[in-house]
Structures are given as C-alpha cells and as structure tokens.
Amino acid sequence: MANWTASILVRIIYQIGTGICHEFFKMAKLSQGSSVTIRSSGVDAERRRLNTWQAIRADVLGRIRSGEWPPGSLIPTEQMLSIEMGCARATVNRALRELADSGIIQRRRKVGTRVTATTSRRTTLSLPVLRDEIESLGARYAYQMTECLPCNPSPAAMQALQVDADDMMLLVKSRYLADDRPHCCEAIWLNPHALALPDFHLFAHEPPQEWLARSLPVTQSRFSILAEGASGSCAVNLTIDPGTPVMTIERVNTLDSLPVSFARQFYPPMHRLVLDD
Numbered sequence: 001m002a003n004w005t006a007s008i009l010v011r012i013i014y015q016i017g018t019g020i021c022h023e024f025f026k027m028a029k030l031s032q033g034s035s036v037t038i039r040s041s042g043v044d045a046e047r048r049r050l051n052t053w054q055a056i057r058a059d060v061l062g063r064i065r066s067g068e069w070p071p072g073s074l075i076p077t078e079q080m081l082s083i084e085m086g087c088a089r090a091t092v093n094r095a096l097r098e099l100a101d102s103g104i105i106q107r108r109r110k111v112g113t114r115v116t117a118t119t120s121r122r123t124t125l126s127l128p129v130l131r132d133e134i135e136s137l138g139a140r141y142a143y144q145m146t147e148c149l150p151c152n153p154s155p156a157a158m159q160a161l162q163v164d165a166d167d168m169m170l171l172v173k174s175r176y177l178a179d180d181r182p183h184c185c186e187a188i189w190l191n192p193h194a195l196a197l198p199d200f201h202l203f204a205h206e207p208p209q210e211w212l213a214r215s216l217p218v219t220q221s222r223f224s225i226l227a228e229g230a231s232g233s234c235a236v237n238l239t240i241d242p243g244t245p246v247m248t249i250e251r252v253n254t255l256d257s258l259p260v261s262f263a264r265q266f267y268p269p270m271h272r273l274v275l276d277d
Helices: 002-033 042-046 053-066 078-085 089-101 129-135 155-161 200-204 208-215 232-237
Strands: 105-108 112-115 141-151 169-178 181-190 219-229 245-255 258-267
Touching: 053 078, 053 089, 053 258, 078 089, 089 105, 129 141, 129 169, 129 181, 129 208, 141 200, 141 232, 155 181, 155 245, 155 258, 169 200, 169 232, 181 208, 181 232, 200 208, 208 258
Parallel strands: none
Antiparallel strands: 105 112, 141 169, 169 181, 181 258, 219 245, 245 258
C-alpha cells in the first residue's frame, strides 16, 4: 500500500514538473521569436493630458489663434474637452470661465460656448484718442515716454491678457500733457507673444495706442472705469500727493478676438469723461 501511494505521488510530481517545463519553454520560444510590449490603448496614448486649468486655457487660446476655432464658432462642450484632454470637467470649466471673463469666449446656457466674434458693434480705435481729447480742449498736446521695459504682468494684466505670471510682457509708461500740465498718465502692457512689436525706441516718440491703431486692425473690446488712490509713478507723473483719488480707465485691445494689450490710464482729480454717440 505504501509503495502504491509513493508511486502515485511520484507520477503527480512528474506531471506537474513536465507541465511547468512545457510552459517555460513556450514562454522562452515566444521571447525569442517576438517582442511583446504592454501599453495603453491607442485612444489613451494619443490623448493629451492637461492637468491644470492654465494648460487648458493655453490650449484653447492656441486653437483660437491658429484659426482652428475662428471668431463666432462654437467650441466643444466641457464634457468633450475633459475627455479629449484627460482631465476633470471642473478643470475645463475653470479655464473657460477665465476666458469668458476676459471676453475671449461667450458662454450661453442651452446654446454652448462660442468664440467672441468681432462685430460692427465694437468700437474701432480712433486715431489718436488722447491727442484728440487734449486738442479738443484747445490745449497744446505733448507726449512723454517715462519708462519702457520687459517685465512680468501685474495680476490685472494677467487676467486681461490671459497670460501666466512668468510670461514676459512689454510695459510702457508715459505721460500726456495739456499746455505743459499733466493731463493723464498711462501704463500699457503689450503681449509680444501675440504681437510683432517694433523696436521699443519707437515708443519714445509715438504712444503705443497710436502705434496699435496705425499698424494693426485692433479693436477696443471693453473698458472699465474705477477710482483708486494714486501711488508710485502715477503720483509723480500727475504731480499729486500719493493717495490722492484718481479716475482710472482700463482698456483691453484685441486682435482677431484675442487680447493683445492692456492699458491703465490715470486722470487727476476733477477730470470729466464725456462719451458722445
């Protein structure tokens, strides 16, 4: 009985060992004859993974700039973009919300998201704005550039131009005089990634707003008016005490529906803004 049991155990062990060896040689033969690579599916491999809202914003801006999504066209839904870009829908929502706040796209419930169209309702930059404003007062116009340098955008410029904090912009500061008295001072950020800028020495003689209107079919997409206390170069250029309330006008100029410049103009106390039809 013991011999019979031992014989059975030996036979079982032999069969198990033979099977293991057989599978081993099959694997060895496979490794010699072919190369097997384990990878994700084609859809996942080709899908871009944009994990931050800033990256998604840059991707959307790139498509608008390239003409893939022209002005007036509908863009894919949040759900479609989140699948394509391999990220959460909330991340796409944040990016599109930033672009909508800057006027680059328009979002409508039950309609979708559309690239803002350049329409005849928009006010084309007149040539020149501040020069006409001063000369209409019967005063002698003069322009002085006080500073011109590459720098990172301010938080307000980041929002208006839809750029990141480490994107280098060109900042031009200037002062406008009426009969040799300070009438207005201006700080304007120009986006060199969206504009072919001239030599900065040009702005020593020609205001950036005039150069934009003369050289490119830019439009004034929107402006806002606020009051704030004068500080830094603003107080110096207007020859007023720091903290003095000044009227501030913020202007965003666009080219093909994309923001290219952001200006802040500061006026001394008692300035009156008159808008005619």
